[in-house]
Amino acid sequence: MAQHKRPTAQAGSTVERTGADLRVSLSGDWSSSNAEACESEAERILAASTGARAVALDLGAIVRLDTLGVWVISRLCHEVRQRGGSARLDQVQPTHRILFEEIQYRPLPDTRRKGDYIAIDLLADIGKAMVDSYRDLVSGISFLGAFVSSLAVILTGRSRFRIASLVAQLERVALRSVPIIILISVLVGGIIAQQSVFQMRAFGTVHFVADLLGVLVLRELAVLITSIMIAGRTGSSFTAELGSMKMREEIDALRTMGRDPVEILVVPRIVALLIGMPLLTFISSMAMLVGGGLVTVIYGGVSPEIFLSRLQNGIGVNTFVVGMVKAPFMALVIGVIACIEGFAVQGSAESLGTRTTASVVKAIFMVIVVDGLFAMFFATIRY
Amino acid sequence: MDAPETVHIPPLEPGRKPVIQVRDLEVRFGEKVIMNGLDLDVYKGEILGFVGASGTGKSVLMRTVLGLIRQSRGQIVVFDKDLDQLTPRRRQSIERRWGVLFQHGALFSSLTVRQNIQMPMREYLHMSERLMDEMAALKIDLVGLKPDAADKYPSELSGGMIKRAALARALALDPEILFLDEPTSGLDPIGAQDFDDLIGTLQRTLGLTVFMVTHDLDSLAGVCDRIAALADGKVIAAGPIETMMASEHPWLKAYFHGSRARRDSLETGHFRSSQRT
Numbered sequence: 001m002a003q004h005k006r007p008t009a010q011a012g013s014t015v016e017r018t019g020a021d022l023r024v025s026l027s028g029d030w031s032s033s034n035a036e037a038c039e040s041e042a043e044r045i046l047a048a049s050t051g052a053r054a055v056a057l058d059l060g061a062i063v064r065l066d067t068l069g070v071w072v073i074s075r076l077c078h079e080v081r082q083r084g085g086s087a088r089l090d091q092v093q094p095t096h097r098i099l100f101e102e103i104q105y106r107p108l109p110d111t112r113r114k115g116d117y118i119a120i121d122l123l124a125d126i127g128k129a130m131v132d133s134y135r136d137l138v139s140g141i142s143f144l145g146a147f148v149s150s151l152a153v154i155l156t157g158r159s160r161f162r163i164a165s166l167v168a169q170l171e172r173v174a175l176r177s178v179p180i181i182i183l184i185s186v187l188v189g190g191i192i193a194q195q196s197v198f199q200m201r202a203f204g205t206v207h208f209v210a211d212l213l214g215v216l217v218l219r220e221l222a223v224l225i226t227s228i229m230i231a232g233r234t235g236s237s238f239t240a241e242l243g244s245m246k247m248r249e250e251i252d253a254l255r256t257m258g259r260d261p262v263e264i265l266v267v268p269r270i271v272a273l274l275i276g277m278p279l280l281t282f283i284s285s286m287a288m289l290v291g292g293g294l295v296t297v298i299y300g301g302v303s304p305e306i307f308l309s310r311l312q313n314g315i316g317v318n319t320f321v322v323g324m325v326k327a328p329f330m331a332l333v334i335g336v337i338a339c340i341e342g343f344a345v346q347g348s349a350e351s352l353g354t355r356t357t358a359s360v361v362k363a364i365f366m367v368i369v370v371d372g373l374f375a376m377f378f379a380t381i382r383y
Numbered sequence: 384m385d386a387p388e389t390v391h392i393p394p395l396e397p398g399r400k401p402v403i404q405v406r407d408l409e410v411r412f413g414e415k416v417i418m419n420g421l422d423l424d425v426y427k428g429e430i431l432g433f434v435g436a437s438g439t440g441k442s443v444l445m446r447t448v449l450g451l452i453r454q455s456r457g458q459i460v461v462f463d464k465d466l467d468q469l470t471p472r473r474r475q476s477i478e479r480r481w482g483v484l485f486q487h488g489a490l491f492s493s494l495t496v497r498q499n500i501q502m503p504m505r506e507y508l509h510m511s512e513r514l515m516d517e518m519a520a521l522k523i524d525l526v527g528l529k530p531d532a533a534d535k536y537p538s539e540l541s542g543g544m545i546k547r548a549a550l551a552r553a554l555a556l557d558p559e560i561l562f563l564d565e566p567t568s569g570l571d572p573i574g575a576q577d578f579d580d581l582i583g584t585l586q587r588t589l590g591l592t593v594f595m596v597t598h599d600l601d602s603l604a605g606v607c608d609r610i611a612a613l614a615d616g617k618v619i620a621a622g623p624i625e626t627m628m629a630s631e632h633p634w635l636k637a638y639f640h641g642s643r644a645r646r647d648s649l650e651t652g653h654f655r656s657s658q659r660t
Contacts, residue, residue, distance in 0.1 A: 032557045033479075035510035066557035067589065071521055072514070095590065102588045108520040108530065347538020350493030 009063050011037040013045055020053035027061040030069025038069055042076045055080050060091035067103055070096075074105035136340075136362075143262075143340050144332075147270060150263040165268040173234050173269075174276030178283060181229055185284040188225055189217060189291030197300035206300050210307045211314030213292040218319045222285035224371055227330040230277065231363035235338035238269055239359035242342025243352045251343070261343075270335035277331035278324055285323060318383055326374050330367050337363045388468035390460055395621075399426045401460075402560060402592045403448060408457035409616075410440070410447055417443050418454070419616030425560075430586055430593040432603045435613030436634065441596045442486070444613070445562055448594075449483060450474070461560075479507055481560040482553030486568065488545040490537040496523065496548045497533040503555045522551040527581055543574045547581075554585070561586075563595040567602055575599060579606040600639075603627075612638075 009028035016023045024045050030038050049055050057073065059065075077087035092100060153159045196209045242265060245251050254261045289311070296302050341359035345352050394401045403425040410418040417440040425431050435441045446452045448459055450466060459466045461477055469477065490499050500519045504510065510518075523533055526547040537545060546566060553561060566582065567575035579599075583606045586593050597603060603610055604624055611621040612635055620630050628639050 032504075032508055035508045035514065039511060039514055067521065067525070067554075068510075068514075068518060068557060071517065075517075098588050102584075103521065103525075108517060348492035348536060 010034065011041050011069075013041050015045065015048045017048075017052070020051070022049050022052040022055045023058065024048075024055065025058040025061055026073070027063070029064040030062055030073065031064045031066040032068045035068055038072045042072045046076060046079055049080055049085060050083070052080075052085050055085055055087045056090050057087065058090045059093065059096065062093070062096070065093075065096050065099065067099070070099045070103045071105060074100070074103065078105045139340055140336060144336055146262045147266055147336065147339075150260060150267050151271070153263065154267060159263060162264065162268055165264075166272055169268045169272035170276060172237075173230070173272045174279055177230065177233060177276070177280060180233070181226060181280050181284050182287045184225060184229060185222065185287035186291035188221065189213070189288030189293075190295040192216065192221070192288075193292035193295035194299055197296060201300075206296075207302050207306050207310055208314075209296050209300060209302070210293075210310035213289065213296070214311045214315040215319055217288040217292065218285055218315060218323045220323070220371070220375075222288055223281045223323050223326045223330060224367070225288075226277065226281045226284045226327070227334065227367040227371075228364055230273070230280065230331075231334045231338075231367060232360055234273065235334045235363045236356050236360050238335070238338035239342040239345075239356045240352065242339060243345030243355055246343060246345045247347060247352065266335075266339045269339065270332065273331035273335045274328050277334075278327040281324060281327040285320075322374075322378055322383065326371065329370055329374075333366045333370055334363045337366060388465050388473070389463050390458075390465050391463060392458075392460055394426070395422065395424045396426070399424075401425065402427050402462060403594065404458075404460040405444070405448065406458045406460070408444075408447065408459070409455050410443055410452060411455050416616060418447070418457075421457070421613075421617050423611055423618050423621070425592060425594050426609075427592055428586075428590060429608040430582070430595060430606055432607035432610045433594065433596045433613065434598070434603065434610060434638065439613050440616070441613055442564055445564055445594065445596055449481075449562065450478075479556055480558055481562060482556065482558035483562045484546070484549050484553045484564060484566055486564040488537065488549035490545060490549055490552065492537050495534050495536055496528070496540070496551070499537075499548065500552050500555050503552065507556060518555075519551075522554055523548075525554065525585065526551045527577070542569045543571075543578075546570065546578065550581075554589075557589065559590075559592060561591050561593045563593060563597075565596055565598065567597065567599045572601070575601065576605075582606055 011026070011028045011030050011034045013027065014025045016025075026041075028034070028037075045055075055077075057077070059073075062069070073089075077089070080087040089100065150159075154161050193209060193213055196212050197206055200206050200209055200212075242251070245265070251261045251265075254264060293304075293307055293311075296307055297304050338359045341355045341362070345355045392401075392404050392406060394404070401424045403423075405421060405423040408418045408421040408423075409416065421444065423444075433441055433444070443452060447454050448461070462480070464473070464477060466474060466477065490496070491502065494502065497516075497519045500522050501515050504515055504518065520530060520533065523530065528544060528547050528551065532540070532544060532548065537548070540548060546569075550563075550566070561582075563582070567578050570578060579602050582593060582595070585591060595602070595607065597607075607624070609621065609623055610627050611618050612627065612630075612632075613619070614632070614634050619632055620627060620635060624639075627635055630636065630639075
């Protein structure tokens with residue numbers, strides 16, 4: 001079984017010159033594992049053949065030969081001929097003959113796409129980004145339209161409402177998010193209270209921390225933190241699910257069955273978000289107040305009675321409503337962006353990753369933009 | 384001096400030189416026994432067709448030999464080396480000597496065909512960019528793809544082109560053994576015939592040993608030197624197609640004499656083994 005052991009002999013060559021004739025004996029392994037040596041030997045032989053009229057390559061002593069070796073040898077012959085010499089192969093071993101018949105050097109067409117100038121590429125990229133963001137806007141609006149019309153079809157009873165699917169989504173979106181939302185909210189509430197206590201102590205107004213905390217949490221923070229968490233947790237999973245369904249042609253399969261993927265896949269998900277987000281926002285508000293309250297009482301030394309009465313004084317129903325009203329809008333923003341990105345996935349694994357990232361980044365960005373718009377709106381109507 | 388992992392097991396067919404030897408193999412998934420004391424040899428320079436009913440574990444055997452699934456008992460010997468005794472480094476040097484064509488191609492979807500082919504070269508070999516480009520173009524040409532396929536992504540290719548591109552990647556390192564998992568599944572009969580011819584040509588040109596899991600009776604009759612049939616976790620028969628045709632095993636009878644087989648070239652005596660000397 002000696003053939004099975006592979007002593008890797010270095011590719012080698014000896015060159016003899018008689019007048020204008022060159023005789024080159026090749027030896028060793030001319031194979032892939034020796035690629036570097038094969039290339040440098042070939043270059044050495046080519047350099048030595050300058051001025052030679054006839055080059056004979058003796059292949060009798062080659063131990064191993066594969067497609068790479070044949071290619072390099074065949075390329076060497078081609079280059080010798082191009083320089084005006086002649087090249088031939090001597091003592092080709094019978095087992096190698098078929099390789100030389102099948103593989104011959106030929107200049108290969110360069111099919112690589114060529115890059116343009118950097119400046120032009122840059123301008124093209126900017127233009128493409130502009131067009132893409134315009135298309136994002138249009139597709140966002142049209143997707144929202146598709147969602148609303150599917151919802152209308154379901155609500156008017158012309159199509160079945162998939163209650164099982166909705167409940168399953170609701171469990172994933174809302175119920176399973178509760179622990180992490182509570183944990184984060186308690187921590188954020190505590191941190192804000194701690195900073196407020198620390199700063200307000202200088203003015204001797206520690207008990208006003210309750211007012212500050214109540215307004216800040218109920219109006220802004222609870223809904224923002226919940227939205228950001230849900231965009232990262234649920235939005236990304238929507239995009240990845242829909243994207244991999246798209247890759248495996250599952251969405252096409254739905255279409256061929258005459259079913260609207262928006263109705264079957266998107267409506268239960270977004271409706272679940274629309275129901276889940278206000279609930280989660282409420283839970284988050286309460287958890288933040290508890291966290292903030294604990295820190296104010298324990299670290300700030302404010303008695304629980306004073307904290308609660310200040311809280312009751314500081315906030316009104318409107319404070320609470322402002323926060324809760326925003327929740328369904330945030331749900332819509334997150335859901336629509338996640339589903340659009342999911343449907344935009346192309347064939348490759350890379351595209352799935354890019355789209356999932358884009359879904360989370362765009363959703364968080366839009367959540368903050370929408371929150372800003374609401375702040376301006378409520379300031380204008382003085383609510 | 385032989386290294387301790389070197390083993391010499393007598394081949395099942397005396398006098399032939401085995402490349403892969405599987406002895407007393409048992410593979411189980413939980414309670415379910417898939418392979419139950421399986422013995423198999425693949426000999427140097429042959430194309431072995433591996434058949435069996437769906438779900439009997441043809442792909443499992445291939446994946447076990449490749450080391451993707453662990454066996455619960457038994458020995459797998461490749462190039463006289465017991466794969467389980469090898470250090471990771473030495474195992475890698477064996478792995479370099481085989482190429483695998485997965486059933487669905489398993490091309491890296493974020494790389495072009497050229498990059499897919501160059502990936503093993505880049506990982507294992509030292510060569511200039513120019514030579515690497517030329518070798519990729521050569522492999523693309525060898526498997527019968529057009530040069531412009533080089534810069535396409537797998538999602539832009541048809542099923543047949545994916546198989547060819549995956550074959551080109553399997554050939555990237557000039558392997559000595561080629562594993563093919565249902566190479567002609569999903570191809571039209573003409574495409575399948577072309578692919579069989581291609582495998583035959585490559586096998587003769589490059590001196591490959593080919594292990595082919597297949598359901599395609601035309602492939603079995605046209606391109607395989609030997610066939611092994613799997614049932615009940617064992618190889619129930621191995622030999623040239625004539626042996627298979629003559630077998631009395633009920634599954635083999637149904638397989639090779641079924642209505643699909645009768646229409647085929649099987650019974651018109653158009654065998655590769657008889658064409659070759």
